[in-house]
Structure formats: C-alpha cells, structure tokens
Amino acid sequence: MAAPLYEYVVVIGAGLSGLYAAWEIQKAGLTCVVLESKDQVGGKALSVASKTGNVEFGPAWINLTNQTYVAALVKKFNIEVIDQYLEGDLVLDFGGKYKRVKAEDLYKLSKDLGIDIDSLTLEEFVRTLNPSEMTLEHLNIHTRGIWGLEASEMSALFFFYFCKNNGGLKRLKSQGKDGMLHLRIRQGTQVFATGITAQLSKDSVVLRSPVTKIEQSSDNAVVITSSRAFECQQVILSTQPPLYNRIVFEPPLPTGKAELARLTKLGNFSKTIVVYEHPWWRNAGLSGIVQSAMGPAFAMLDTCNVMDHHHSLTCFIDGEPGIAWSKKSKNDREREVLDQIEASLGAHARSEDPIQILEYQWIHDEWSQGANGAVMPPGLMTKHGAALDEPFGRIHFVGAEIANSHMGSMEGALRSGEKGAQAVIQNLQNEINSRGDCEIMSTKRS
Missing domain, CATH: 3.90.660.10 (Polyamine Oxidase; Chain A, domain 2)
Incomplete structure (x- = not known):
C-alpha cells in the first residue's frame, strides 16, 4: 500500500451528514476528503429516473417551515418542490x-x-x-x-x-405545511447530495472506498481502505451504528459505542x-x-x-x-x-x-443492510443512549439518527453534520493554537 495521503479531516460516508460536514470544514479553510463505499453520493437519498419522471427509493418528503437547513438548500440550489396531493x-x-x-x-x-x-x-x-x-x-x-x-x-x-x-x-x-410529508422534490432528494458535492473542492469525494480500519493515537489518526490510507488529525464517521461493526477500531470502541453497534437494529x-x-x-x-x-x-x-x-x-x-x-x-x-x-x-x-x-x-443493499434509522431495544437507551453522539478520541459521530432534533430525517442529517464539523474545527483550532501556529493552513494532497 502506498504511503498515506494527508488531510486535516477524513469524513467517512457521503450521505447528507457527511457531505454537509465536509462542506463546513472546507469553508473553514481546512482540507478534507470524503470516503464513500458506494459508487454515488447521497446515502439513502436515492433518486432514480423512471420513464416519466424521478422517483424516490429513500426519503422523499420535506417541509419548508421547521426544516430550516433543508429550506436553505432548496433556495441555494434552486430546487423545485411539489405539494403532496391530499x-x-x-x-x-x-x-x-x-x-x-x-x-x-x-x-x-x-x-x-x-x-x-x-x-x-x-x-x-x-x-x-x-x-x-x-x-x-x-x-x-x-x-x-x-x-x-x-x-x-x-x-x-x-x-x-x-x-x-x-x-x-x-x-x-x-402532510400539512409543518409535517414531515408536506413537499416532495421534482429533481429528486439526491439533488441535495449532488449539490453539496459540487460545492466541495475538486476530488474531495472518493467513491468505491469502503473503510476497513481506523487507527488513532495521541498524534493523529489513520483511516484505511482496501487500496490506500489517509493520515489526518480528525475523523468524522457518518454511518449508522449497526454498521460500525464493519470497521476495525484501534484502540477498540468504548463500551457504550460498542453496545450501540451490537444491539441497535x-x-x-x-x-x-x-x-x-x-x-x-x-x-x-x-x-x-x-x-x-x-x-x-x-x-x-x-x-x-x-x-x-x-x-x-x-x-x-x-x-x-x-x-x-x-x-x-x-x-x-x-x-x-x-x-x-x-x-x-x-x-x-x-x-x-x-x-x-x-x-x-x-x-x-450491501452498504446499508436495511433502511431508515437504527432502533434501540428495551434497556439500551437508558444505559448507553448518551454515548450515541459522544466523540471517541479523534473520531466524531454524525448522522440522522444522532441528531439532537429532527431525528431520522434529512433535516436531522444536515444539522448533525454541522454539529460534528463545528466540533472538529474547534478541536483543530485548539491544536494549532497549542503548537503556536498563527493560522489554519490548507495542505495540498500528496
């Protein structure tokens, strides 16, 4: 395997949470790469062209009243909405x-x-x-x-x-104006993911790159795929808890995270x-x-x-x-x-x-193994629910099911991605300040 490439941040997963986090990180002047297992961005936001128009196999509905992050993207990307027929x-x-x-x-x-x-x-x-x-x-x-x-x-x-x-x-x-089933997207909800991807710097998203291992130390983290490794200072993991088990963590996940990965469904x-x-x-x-x-x-x-x-x-x-x-x-x-x-x-x-x-x-779906958010069985939320969005060393966890509000929705995914990005940016700024650096410097990929 070739020598590791260096980025300030590695984001794992090109769903809405991961992409939005990467966008926020790059806007802060930091280098960032997004590693995605599939051959397209969007995660469960999967839009397909039928003979007469786009259809949705994943999330399909939004509103523009309390889903403010979604509403902002609708405006920025000139997305056309369709009222749900009632x-x-x-x-x-x-x-x-x-x-x-x-x-x-x-x-x-x-x-x-x-x-x-x-x-x-x-x-x-x-x-x-x-x-x-x-x-x-x-x-x-x-x-x-x-x-x-x-x-x-x-x-x-x-x-x-x-x-x-x-x-x-x-x-x-x-299906009312404040409800989760009020509006649909003419272009398909995957347009949110492709729109955000277009805002990122060139070659920021690496497709067909499932992560197999994350190593971290007091100095850095190394994210390993089947074909290459990426050295970084911070990691954002944007995947559902049951899928954490597909990655080897060194050191291992703490008990709360491991139990969430084992027991959520x-x-x-x-x-x-x-x-x-x-x-x-x-x-x-x-x-x-x-x-x-x-x-x-x-x-x-x-x-x-x-x-x-x-x-x-x-x-x-x-x-x-x-x-x-x-x-x-x-x-x-x-x-x-x-x-x-x-x-x-x-x-x-x-x-x-x-x-x-x-x-x-x-x-x-090989890289989803089910859909919508992961569910907790009895007893797990009381015992380990607080660990859901807790960072583990240099690794931060984001996703629709981790959101503090609008849990399980595209709105929640965007909000969680922003929260994870803000934590990473603050951690990096603290590290740079502690080394005496005057400003955050972008680093070119090797």
Whole structure:
C-alpha cells in the first residue's frame, strides 16, 4: 500500500451528514476528503429516473417551515418542490376490509405514563392501556413506516423520545405545511447530495472506498481502505451504528459505542413504485393514501409530478410482512402489489395497466443492510443512549439518527453534520493554537 495521503479531516460516508460536514470544514479553510463505499453520493437519498419522471427509493418528503437547513438548500440550489396531493378520500384497512374515510387526525397518544417505559417494548407498553387489536395493528403501521420494524422490536422510551425529538407523532405522519410529508422534490432528494458535492473542492469525494480500519493515537489518526490510507488529525464517521461493526477500531470502541453497534437494529424497508399513464384514482375521488395492516404494503401514497406528466403510487412494504414478501419471485411481488391496489382503490385499477413498476429493497443493499434509522431495544437507551453522539478520541459521530432534533430525517442529517464539523474545527483550532501556529493552513494532497 502506498504511503498515506494527508488531510486535516477524513469524513467517512457521503450521505447528507457527511457531505454537509465536509462542506463546513472546507469553508473553514481546512482540507478534507470524503470516503464513500458506494459508487454515488447521497446515502439513502436515492433518486432514480423512471420513464416519466424521478422517483424516490429513500426519503422523499420535506417541509419548508421547521426544516430550516433543508429550506436553505432548496433556495441555494434552486430546487423545485411539489405539494403532496391530499384531495379526496383516503382508504383504511378495518379488520381486513378496506373502507373509504374522510381525512382526519388519527394520531393521538396517551400522556402521564407513570411507568419505566424503557423496560418495555412499545407493544408491551401499549398493551398496558388495554387497546383494541385494531389499535395494535395501526401501531405497527406507524413503526413499519418510520423504521421498517414491528412495535415489539423497539423500546417504548425510544419511540416516545423519537416522536418528541420530531415535534410529535402527528407531525411525523402529517402532510400539512409543518409535517414531515408536506413537499416532495421534482429533481429528486439526491439533488441535495449532488449539490453539496459540487460545492466541495475538486476530488474531495472518493467513491468505491469502503473503510476497513481506523487507527488513532495521541498524534493523529489513520483511516484505511482496501487500496490506500489517509493520515489526518480528525475523523468524522457518518454511518449508522449497526454498521460500525464493519470497521476495525484501534484502540477498540468504548463500551457504550460498542453496545450501540451490537444491539441497535435496522429494519426491513422496501418501496414499489407503480407508474401509470393517468392518475385514475384522483378521478375516482381518492387521494391515493392507503393504510393497511394486511399488506403487503402497509401504506400507499400518491407521488405524481404533473409538471413532468408523471403519475405514480408509491407502496411501502416494510416490517415482517415485507420480509415474507421479499422472498417471493419478482412477478409474484408485483402481482401482490397490483392486487392490493385494486382491492384498496377499486376496480378502476383493472383497466389501467402500469407503464412501469420499479422496486428497491434496502435490506439487500450491501452498504446499508436495511433502511431508515437504527432502533434501540428495551434497556439500551437508558444505559448507553448518551454515548450515541459522544466523540471517541479523534473520531466524531454524525448522522440522522444522532441528531439532537429532527431525528431520522434529512433535516436531522444536515444539522448533525454541522454539529460534528463545528466540533472538529474547534478541536483543530485548539491544536494549532497549542503548537503556536498563527493560522489554519490548507495542505495540498500528496
């Protein structure tokens, strides 16, 4: 292996957190390289061109009111937004039967809990409230939608913390102007990543470079990939905690970090996007919004873009039903989705042949191994939750699931990236001042 290249900072991961951190670091006059395992930037912000317009396999929705970092990028990069279509009735699964209902607030949670909720799974906690089976079914709809997991697989405390961190469950599931599902991006959300990458100095992002080891000492750190090594003063690690196990740390991670890497869990998350010539459900007075406990899709949403004459339904196939569905043949998977569209939205679907069906299963993505944020099981948050964003020597940890607000979203990813960059810049300034240097000097790559 060639001699290590030198950078002030090495960022691992070219998702939104890592790229935003690199941008902040370079604006401070420091050299920085971003190492990315995949062959493209964006992480889970994955936009793909269909026959008629862009579709999203990762995060797809934003708002411009409380997501101020996202709003700033929308303005800077001249990004066009699309309002989520809400007109017409939605369709809900009531005990195995689909019914049209008027849109209303379905998301209410009890307060004043009075028990140690980190000792219980979310399902166990909700059962203490004597819920109906329908309530439990719709609880799993929420958890599948956010994490691709069942309510029985996460701590109740983690669930409520996540909701509070994002302004409540109502905001998480809302299509209103302050909600998480208000607007979509015409160019695709990956435009945030490509836009930030274009702001970085030339050759700052190195693709197809999975990191295998991080060594650190009192003097520096060395980040090693399969083909080269990078010497640096600070490291920013922008990947989900369960994936820390793919990297050898020397010295090893402290107990809290190691337990987070070992015990947090990534869910099963898949999307099937069905593209049509016309939005026939709108003509039938339907919004395209479906919620179902039967599956295979727990939810559907209208994801049309009339500017590009793109008409589609996005079907979310997550959690345990999604695991069973993913094991079937491609033809069977598509047939089950089309059958569910007909069952939920009506016989109109029979006369409307799709012009394209696109699918992505994140659980089969080599460098993601699941999607959305990692979930904590009972007991982990109380014992080691504080270690989530704690630095380890010269290594700083960022990501959407580490964000202090807007956890699990693109907004949270950007905010976490900025926070990590600020810590790195301050540490470097302190080191330089302690050596008596007058200013931060940029260092050319070897």
